[in-house]
Structures are given as structure tokens and as C-alpha cells.
Amino acid sequence: MPALLEHTNFTVADPHRTAAWMEALFGWKIRWQGDSLGGGLSIHVGTDAQYLALYTPRAPMDAKTNTYTQVGGLNHIAVVVDDIDATEAAVIAHGFKTGNHADYEPGRRFYFHDDDDIEYEVVQYD
Template sequence: MNFRTAATLEHANLTVRNPTRTARLMCHLFDWHIRWEGAAMAGGRTVHVGSEDSYLALYTLEGEATDPDIFAKGRPLNHVGVLVHDLDGVEARVKAAGLTPFSHGDYEPGRRFYFLDHDGIEFEVVCYG
């Protein structure tokens, strides 16, 4: 594969109950920063959190934030994968945030674990090498 012509994921847009709370968690866990926040185009509120190259758009629309059917694993999102350089350090941060890491695995070419954020969104944290 020619990596110079491969597409790069720029962002994913996730519906969350509280964009500010989720953005703060992502900043704490992954050393990301808030790139932008404000009113969403179709109403509601959005916070963009990530690095200079990619980010998560964290969105809520009034009323959606209290709908329990929106926040169910696998509907429609299974998980978000985040590549880190210090898996053990991030796991310690996840625990310090009161969240529970699970499904640890060593596989070729790396290691991983998962956790659910405050909205039940599953994150896979991966370290290669």
C-alpha cells in the first residue's frame, strides 16, 4: 500500500451527554486539547478535542442527552481506538478518573485494553512496540 496516498481519519463525531465533561476526560487521559467549542450547526453544542492532526467532535442536542436508547454499546458505534505510547500510564489515568479498564490483551504487534466512558462509549487503547 502506498501510505502517501492513503486516506487519514480527520475526526469522528460522537453524541455524548455532556461534551465538556467528555472533553476534559479525553484531555486528561490522552494529553489532548480542546480545539474548538460552540454551537452546532443544527442546534445543540459541540466540543472538538484531540491533537493538531485529528480529533473527536463531541456533540449533544437538547433532549438527546437524556435519551437512554442513544447510549447503548454497539448502536451504532462499537468502539473508538486510540493509539498511545505509554499504555500503562494511560491505564493509570483511566483508573484515577474512576473508570474501569477491561479486556487487556497482548497481540502481535502490540498491547491493548478497553474502558467505557461516562456515557458508555467504549474506547480501545492500543500501544504498538
């Protein structure tokens, strides 16, 4: 059996805000939340099988850099949905701007950036 991705952990400014829009737009749930490394806070949001660990440190964060040119940078996070049109409408209604639409084999996609300027790819496979 190949390995399965269980979670990824990344830093956000406000894990409560990020978890809330992920619950609303992706239908996910908060699996756990609590104190974390160095006095920070983590919220695990996702499904029973996979999740994203949203972390914020106690101390202020450094300015953002272009992750596509930074070794070890987070470039984007992709999610698969059953109805890309309904998901895009919900993303736009939430106030995020969508772009970079493409039809490709074997599906369709678009991208958006959240309040922390993290890029998300939304994919629907045929």
C-alpha cells in the same frame, strides 16, 4: 496518498465533561467549541491533525442501545499511546474501570467505558 481520518462526530451527554477527561488522559486539547446543529453544542477535542467532535443536542437523548447489534452503531473508539501502563493507571485514577486486556501481535491493549457507556480501546504498539 491514502486518505487520512480527520475526525469523527458522536453524541455525548456532556461534551465539556467528556472533553475534560480526554484532555487529562490523552493529552489532547480543545480545538473549537460552539453552537451546533439544531441548537446543540459541539466541542472538537484532539490533536492538530485529528480530533473527535463531541456533540450534544438541545433536546433530551433517547435511551442507549447495544451498538454491536445496531447497524450504524458506534462500537468503540481506539487510541494509540506510547505508555499503556501509565495510561491505564490514569484511566483507573479517573474512576473508569478497565478490562479485556490482551497482548497481541503487534502490541497490547485494554478497554474501558466512559460516563456515557461509550467503549474505548487503548493500544500500544511494540
